[in-house]
Every structure is written in structure tokens, then in C-alpha cells.
Amino acid sequence: MRPLEGVTVLDFSTLLPGPMATLLLAEAGAEVVKVERPGTGEEMRHYRPSWGRDSVNFALLNRGKKSLALDLKNAADRSVLDPLIARADVLVEQFRPGVMARLGLDYQTLSVSNPRLVYCSITGYGQTGPKRNVAGHDLNYIGDAGLLALSMGDPERPVVPPALIADIAGGAYPAVMNIMMALAQRQRTGRGCYLDIAMADNLFPFMYWAMGEGLGQGQWPGSGTGLVCGGTPRYRLYETADSKAVAAAPIEQKFWNEFCELIGLDHDLRDDTRDMQATTRRIVDIIRSKPAEHWRACFSGRDCCCTIVVSLKEAMDDPHFRARGLFDHMLENESGLCMPALPVPIAAAFRGSPDIPVAAPQLGGHNSELKI
Known part of the structure; x- marks a missing residue:
């Protein structure tokens, strides 16, 4: 039995941070019900490249979830959520502050009928503060938090980081961490809680060393001057004769x-x-x-x-990672095609069998099962 079996998660999120968080919960056994717009579903279904009916990005991030297609502004559709909300353990949403309240789906409203609900909101800048309603993407968040300034490369050819650090390390991972702590707390108190996850806030732990230098010595690191940013011959990249x-x-x-x-x-x-x-x-x-x-x-x-330094393809072919079983779990599409599922930081003992391919949900594919 996986550790989160019996836990029901309502997922109103789209794109990367929320879907990545709920993917981790699903891999650990939770029933994740993804609530999407009828007709089109969430935006990432239509990203390129496609892999069968939907985007390969959508398939990787939504493996093993269920899909419920609802118009949240329609009273009849909205009423379908009531029994699900009543039994839900966790709700994850990623709208701008105030959107869920306008839909009557905010924590204050839902916790009246389900006081055990753990309600997690993921945003760029949080529910409070001057930037709470500012639109942004990963590059904006790491720029505002001071992280980008520590290693931007040559000013004439600035380097955009290859990883979406704020979305995953500042959003998805802290969301899962706090959801698990909230569930543990609920075991003692019987009550859920509200979690305000701000991606930009959660970037500061990555700069502990830079903050230490600045606050402790008054020497704030610049771009490429820090110990772990190439500011020393002991920690940097060196070009080889064949341009590797x-x-x-x-x-x-x-x-x-x-x-x-x-x-x-x-x-x-x-x-x-x-x-x-x-x-x-x-x-x-x-x-x-x-x-x-x-x-x-x-x-x-x-x-x-x-x-x-190797390419991603070379890394995925590395005998070490193969021996570790990183790519043993399989993702399947509606045509029966399979590829390795996205590796996730969930211990192997907590995941399902790698012998059974698992698919991402078709849009509204679980409407009948969920009594619509």
C-alpha cells in the first residue's frame, strides 16, 4: 500500500507548479482529480510537441490523475463539486489571489463544510504584499529574488537558466512539503489549514551562502563572483579542445x-x-x-x-541512472505508445509498480465515474 492511498486531492492548477506538486502526490498513491475547462481543458494540453492527442508536457506532468471537465461559472456544473469537496483531503489551486473567492471556492467558504480540508494556493508572489497581483513567470521570480543576478553570464550574452527553478523548487516542492506537514498536523488536531505558497519567497534558501556573505561581511556577490558561481578556479567550467x-x-x-x-x-x-x-x-x-x-x-x-558535461540524452543513457531505475516507470498514451515517465523525488517503496504503464487522463475522462 502506498502512503497516500485514500487521500483525495482536488487539483485546480495548470501548467507547471501545481501539476508537478499533484503529480508527486499521485505517484505516492493519492487520488488526484484534475478540474478542467470543458472543451479545451488546461492550456498545457495544447503545447507542442504533441504526443498522441495531447501535449507530451501535459502527459508527463499529469500521469495517473483523473480529469473532471466542469464550467465553474455554471451553477449546475459547480454543484457537482459539492460531494467531492466534502470528501476531499487536499485542494491545490494556482489562480491569482481572489479568483477562487469569486467562484465561491475559497478556503473560508469550503472549510465551513469541510474543516479537515488542507487548502494550498500557489502563486508567484503570495496572497499578500504589493506584488500579489503582478503577473510573472519563472524568469521574473528568480530576477526579483536576486537569484538571477548571481550568475547571468557575459552581459553581452546573458544566460537564461535551463531549469524552471521558481516553478519547481519554489512552488511545487514547497507545496508538497507543506501539504504533508499539514496532513500530519491534521492527524493531531482534526482540522485542515490554508497554505500560501509564494514561488519568489521560496527562492531565498538557495542563496544562503550569498546572504551570509552580504549580511555577515558586507560583501554582496556579483554575477559570477561567488564561490559556486564561477568566481574561483576551483568551481567553474573549462572548455576542452573539442568544444565540450x-x-x-x-x-x-x-x-x-x-x-x-x-x-x-x-x-x-x-x-x-x-x-x-x-x-x-x-x-x-x-x-x-x-x-x-x-x-x-x-x-x-x-x-x-x-x-x-554531457547532454540530456547521454545522461538518460548513463548506466548509473539506468541502474538506479530512474526511467523504469512508463507513461502510456491513448494509442498504447509508451515512454519513460518523468522521474520524481519519491522513494521507490512509496510508488506503484514500474511494470504497469500509466496514462495521463483524457479531458473529462472521469466525469461518469465521478457521478456527472
């Missing part, structure tokens, strides 16, 4: 000593506190003199925290 990259992270002295020995760094440059720029320039020249495979072999089996 070495990810070098020999921060601790024992790793640094090994790294310097392996690449043959000049002895007078190994103390990088004397002339950091000179040390860095020399390492750049050394690494650039050989192809990636040379350095892969050089660093293999040695304790120096150095690896070769």
Missing part, C-alpha cells in the same frame, strides 16, 4: 591538490590565493589543449570532483 566542457569542482584542498597534479598545473600557480586570475588562465589553457575524452579518462576513478 569539464565541470571542475575541486573546492576542498585535498581535491584541489589531486586536480592540480592530474592536469600538471605549474607548481607556482597551485596556491590560488596568490594570483587567482593567473591560476585560472593557466588551467583554461591546459584543459583547452586536450579533448573531452582525454580528460574523462584522466579524471576517472580519481578523487578530484571533475566530470565531463
Whole structure:
């Protein structure tokens, strides 16, 4: 039995943060009922590329959920939710502040009939504060929180981060974490609660080191100047002769000593506190003199925290990740085609069998089951 079996989640969210959060709950056994607009469903169903009837992005994020197609502004459709709300354990929504209240679906209203309800709202800036109604996406949130400024690359060619940090690490993961704590608290008190998850708020823990330098020493890191942002030869990317990259992270002295020995760094440059720029320039020249495979072999089996940067496809083919079973669970579409499901940070013991492919729901595919 999975840990969240018997837990019912009503999911009013769209796109990434909420759907990712409820995917994690579904993978742990919760019954997740996705409430969508009739006719079109949520926006991500129509993203490209498609995979069968719907977007592959939608399929990856909504595996194992149920779909209920309702017009929330229609009284008859709205009444269908009443019995579901009465038995729901968790509700997740992602509208701007005030939208659910206008629909009569806010926490204050629903908690009267279901005081055990854990109600989670995910927004960019939270339910209060001057920015509460400001529209934004991940890039805006990481920019406003100061995270983007720590590593933007060359000003003439600024780098957009490859991961949606605010959506997932600032929204989806904190939502699940707080939902689980709320359910644990409910076991003791018998009452649910309201959770205000603000994606921008939850980015500050990622900058603990930068905040420590600024608050503790008055030295606020700039773009690429911090220890873990490329501001030292001990933590940065080095280009190889074949235009690949070495990810070098020999921060601790024992790793640094090994790294310097392996690449043959000049002895007078190994103390990088004397002339950091000179040390860095020399390492750049050394690494650039050989192809990636040379350095892969050089660093293999040695304790120096150095690896070769690989593509996503190469990573997914890595025997290590395969042995760990990251891609054993399968996603199925309406045509019977299968692909690996999205790996999730749920322990294998808490998930279903990887032997059974699981699909994302068709729009309104569970209307009959849910008594409509």
C-alpha cells in the first residue's frame, strides 16, 4: 500500500507548479482529480510537441490523475463539486489571489463544510504584499529574488537558466512539503489549514551562502563572483579542445591538490590565493589543449570532483541512472505508445509498480465515474 492511498486531492492548477506538486502526490498513491475547462481543458494540453492527442508536457506532468471537465461559472456544473469537496483531503489551486473567492471556492467558504480540508494556493508572489497581483513567470521570480543576478553570464550574452527553478523548487516542492506537514498536523488536531505558497519567497534558501556573505561581511556577490558561481578556479567550467566542457569542482584542498597534479598545473600557480586570475588562465589553457575524452579518462576513478558535461540524452543513457531505475516507470498514451515517465523525488517503496504503464487522463475522462 502506498502512503497516500485514500487521500483525495482536488487539483485546480495548470501548467507547471501545481501539476508537478499533484503529480508527486499521485505517484505516492493519492487520488488526484484534475478540474478542467470543458472543451479545451488546461492550456498545457495544447503545447507542442504533441504526443498522441495531447501535449507530451501535459502527459508527463499529469500521469495517473483523473480529469473532471466542469464550467465553474455554471451553477449546475459547480454543484457537482459539492460531494467531492466534502470528501476531499487536499485542494491545490494556482489562480491569482481572489479568483477562487469569486467562484465561491475559497478556503473560508469550503472549510465551513469541510474543516479537515488542507487548502494550498500557489502563486508567484503570495496572497499578500504589493506584488500579489503582478503577473510573472519563472524568469521574473528568480530576477526579483536576486537569484538571477548571481550568475547571468557575459552581459553581452546573458544566460537564461535551463531549469524552471521558481516553478519547481519554489512552488511545487514547497507545496508538497507543506501539504504533508499539514496532513500530519491534521492527524493531531482534526482540522485542515490554508497554505500560501509564494514561488519568489521560496527562492531565498538557495542563496544562503550569498546572504551570509552580504549580511555577515558586507560583501554582496556579483554575477559570477561567488564561490559556486564561477568566481574561483576551483568551481567553474573549462572548455576542452573539442568544444565540450569539464565541470571542475575541486573546492576542498585535498581535491584541489589531486586536480592540480592530474592536469600538471605549474607548481607556482597551485596556491590560488596568490594570483587567482593567473591560476585560472593557466588551467583554461591546459584543459583547452586536450579533448573531452582525454580528460574523462584522466579524471576517472580519481578523487578530484571533475566530470565531463554531457547532454540530456547521454545522461538518460548513463548506466548509473539506468541502474538506479530512474526511467523504469512508463507513461502510456491513448494509442498504447509508451515512454519513460518523468522521474520524481519519491522513494521507490512509496510508488506503484514500474511494470504497469500509466496514462495521463483524457479531458473529462472521469466525469461518469465521478457521478456527472
